[in-house]
Every structure is written in C-alpha cells, then in structure tokens.
Amino acid sequence: MWSRGKTTIAIGTLFLLASLAYAAPDPFLEARRRMVEEQIKARGITDPRVLQAMLKVPRHLFVDRKYWPEAYNDYPLPIGYGQTISQPYIVALMTENLALRPGDRVLEIGTGSGYQAAILAELTDKVYTIEIIPPLAQAAQKRLQQLGYTQVQVKIGDGYLGWPEHQPFDAIIVTAAPDHVPPPLIRQLKEKGRMVIPVGPPGLVQTLWKISKVRGELQFTNLGQVLFVPLVRQWRGK
Numbered sequence: 001m002w003s004r005g006k007t008t009i010a011i012g013t014l015f016l017l018a019s020l021a022y023a024a025p026d027p028f029l030e031a032r033r034r035m036v037e038e039q040i041k042a043r044g045i046t047d048p049r050v051l052q053a054m055l056k057v058p059r060h061l062f063v064d065r066k067y068w069p070e071a072y073n074d075y076p077l078p079i080g081y082g083q084t085i086s087q088p089y090i091v092a093l094m095t096e097n098l099a100l101r102p103g104d105r106v107l108e109i110g111t112g113s114g115y116q117a118a119i120l121a122e123l124t125d126k127v128y129t130i131e132i133i134p135p136l137a138q139a140a141q142k143r144l145q146q147l148g149y150t151q152v153q154v155k156i157g158d159g160y161l162g163w164p165e166h167q168p169f170d171a172i173i174v175t176a177a178p179d180h181v182p183p184p185l186i187r188q189l190k191e192k193g194r195m196v197i198p199v200g201p202p203g204l205v206q207t208l209w210k211i212s213k214v215r216g217e218l219q220f221t222n223l224g225q226v227l228f229v230p231l232v233r234q235w236r237g238k
Contacts, residue, residue, distance in 0.1 A: 109159030114140030
C-alpha cells in the first residue's frame, strides 16, 4: 500500500527522469535531421517554423520503445487500439497548411500519441486536442506534460462535435478521416480560419482538404490523396 508521501516522491521522480531524458544528448538528433531534409524539405515544405518544430520534437518518444529504430522513417507507426502516428511528411504538410501564428487558437481532432499536438504547441500556446479512446488520451496527456507541453489541453470525447466551449478556432486539424466534413467543426471555425482534414470512405484512399472560411463561405484546396484511419464516433473498449 502506497503512502501519500511515497506517491508524491514517485511522481516527482518520474517527472525528473523525463526532464533529464529530454535534456540529455539526443541519439536520434541526426535521424531527425535526415527526416527533415530528405522527407520534408525535399518534398516542398518551406515554412521555417514548421521545419524547426519537426526537428525539435522527439518523435521516438511518442511510440513504443520497440519502434524507436523506425521512428524517423517515412511511414506511419502503430500506437495501439487500431490507431497510428502519422507519416512525418503528412504531419508537416498538414501543419504548414494551417498557417499558424503565435497566439492562434488551434483544435486537433484525434490526439493519438500526442505527437501532432506537440508540433502544434511549438507554433502556438493555445492547443486543444480531443481523443475518443480514453487510454490514448490519458497516455498522450501524461507524455505531453512530461515533455513540457503544459499549454496543451486534452479532452476525452467525440471529436466530430468539436469543442464548443473554446470556439472559435483560428485553425482545426483532423487526423482521422470522416466520410464528410463535420458541420460542428465548420461552425467552430473562425472567419479567415483554416481547417485541414482528410475526407473519404473508411479503408480507401481519401482526399486531404484545406478548407478556408472567407466571408462565411468555404474555399476548398485539394492537398492530395492520403490514407488515414477512420474517425471513431463511439468507443466500446475493444
């Protein structure tokens, strides 16, 4: 049986170890540099703030240790519960098209491992992220806190409905694919706001759209074909 004092020490030790791990020389730094140069810059991502965020955030810490050797490769990786951490280039592409500025309020649908939220947190201090699978949301929140991203607010819930308490959002990013654009997200998008979202049938190729709201009207830009996991509306613990 743990006493209150022992629990406090254990939690404090956990945070100290995480901080030391983050501050220690990073054996994956060179792999991250290659990722940015060969997978991201080489494909046309030019925003220096996005490139710096991709270089800074340690992607390997957002996947199981057995996947660390693959963490900076050019493909998604499993994170459990049928979900994945997105391909680095796709993370960079979606982030660049959000055109975030410091102080922007951004909503992410599909927290997953928390990696995309960490990238967003490098660009603005107002990050809200929703995950319907409780174990993923809880693990991501803990991981983000340990890495110092205390400005990220994580909610367990149905991302289709957005987060109306914090609307309007300057930007919305959806990291799972619905078969249509959720109307609640459109309503919560600010005038001149930007949304990046994959739309299409489950298990098939989808279209990645950038949606801009201009004078109340929506403007669509096709960013290419992608393959995301479906947007989950209900979680039954399977």
